[in-house]
Amino acid sequence: xxxxxxxxxxxxxxxxxxxxxxxxxxxxxxxxxxxxxxxxxxxxxxxxxxxxxxxxxxxxxxxxxxxxxxxxxxxxxxxxxxxxxxxxxxxxxxxxxxx
Numbered sequence: 001x002x003x004x005x006x007x008x009x010x011x012x013x014x015x016x017x018x019x020x021x022x023x024x025x026x027x028x029x030x031x032x033x034x035x036x037x038x039x040x041x042x043x044x045x046x047x048x049x050x051x052x053x054x055x056x057x058x059x060x061x062x063x064x065x066x067x068x069x070x071x072x073x074x075x076x077x078x079x080x081x082x083x084x085x086x087x088x089x090x091x092x093x094x095x096x097x098x099x
Contacts, residue, residue: 007031007059009038010045017041017063020048023056023081031059041067047076047099056081057088064093071095 005021007030017038021027041063046052064072076099077085090096 005049005051006058007034008050009041013043014046015040015042017043018045018048019052019056022051023049023059024051024053025055028053028055028059030052032062034060035062035066038063038066043073043075044094045076046074046081047078049077049081050079052077052081052084054088057084057090060090061088061093073097 005019005023005027007017007023007027009077009096010018012014025036043097044060044063071094074085074090077096078099082098085096
């Protein structure tokens with residue numbers, strides 16, 4: 001998905017959604033087309049994300065909403081993505097585990 005980032009299910013662990021690179025509006029819009037197939041997701045892995053804009057944060061929020069009543073774990077975020085998620089208040093709707 002997208003030239004600089006991607007969002008995909010982990011082939012080894014289907015409950016893990018893996019995001020990589022720059023997760024911006026182009027990547028997020030493509031990913032949203034698959035949102036309804038992610039009902040089994042329990043973890044979003046951001047360990048390979050280098051940039052996360054507001055559309056990426058919206059994507060995380062929509063996945064969190066989709067999997068309720070389960071609480072989504074967001075793991076591996078560091079630097080800019082972690083700062084953005086904290087400012088966004090992602091810890092109120094997810095379990096945010098720093099990378």
